[in-house]
Amino acid sequence: KKDLAVSRSKITAFQADLKNRPTDFNAADWNQKIRAEEHKMREMEAEQRQVSADRDATKGRAKPISVDIHKIKTDIDAFDTQQGQQMSLMRKLFPEASNGWEWIKEHQSEFEKEVFGPPMISCSMKDERYADQVQALLQIDDLQCF
Incomplete structure (x- = not known):
């Protein structure tokens, strides 16, 4: 009986070893898998x-x-500011002067001193009652010059 138990335990151990045994290494299969993964990558x-x-x-x-x-x-x-509205009007009436003023504003830092804009944009009257008289004295070219 003792030999039978030992034999059965050996058989069980051999069966477990057989089940847990690593599969045979096949280099060709692994190389093919690696190449396939590299291709996917x-x-x-x-x-x-x-x-x-x-x-x-x-x-x-x-x-x-x-x-x-x-x-x-x-x-x-x-358009919310008077200066913006005047600039829009200047764009319509005097596109070249408008483009020039936009360029000057963008490159203001390149000038030694401040460059004043066209009176049409940069001048304002404290007393609006005199605005019509001042505009009457100024010619159209005066309003767009720098």
Whole structure:
């Protein structure tokens, strides 16, 4: 009986070892799996580069639109002030002078001294009763000069 129990325990141990035994290493299979994963990785990297290029192109198309939106918002905000309204009128009547004034405002730091804007924009009257008389004395060219 004792030998039978020992034999059964050995059989059980051998069966457990047989079940837990690692599979045979097949280098060709593993190399094929590695190559397949590397191929997937290269495809994903190519797709990522394509998505990045598409994103950059979309950003490039969106930037001018964003600049236009900002300019329109600035123009709308400018309508709240008398100076903004005068600037809008100047854009309609004297587009060259308007473009020149915008350029001067953007590059103000490049000048040694302050550059005064066109009287149409930068001058105001404390007493509005005299505004018509002053405008009557000024010629149209005087209103747009710098």
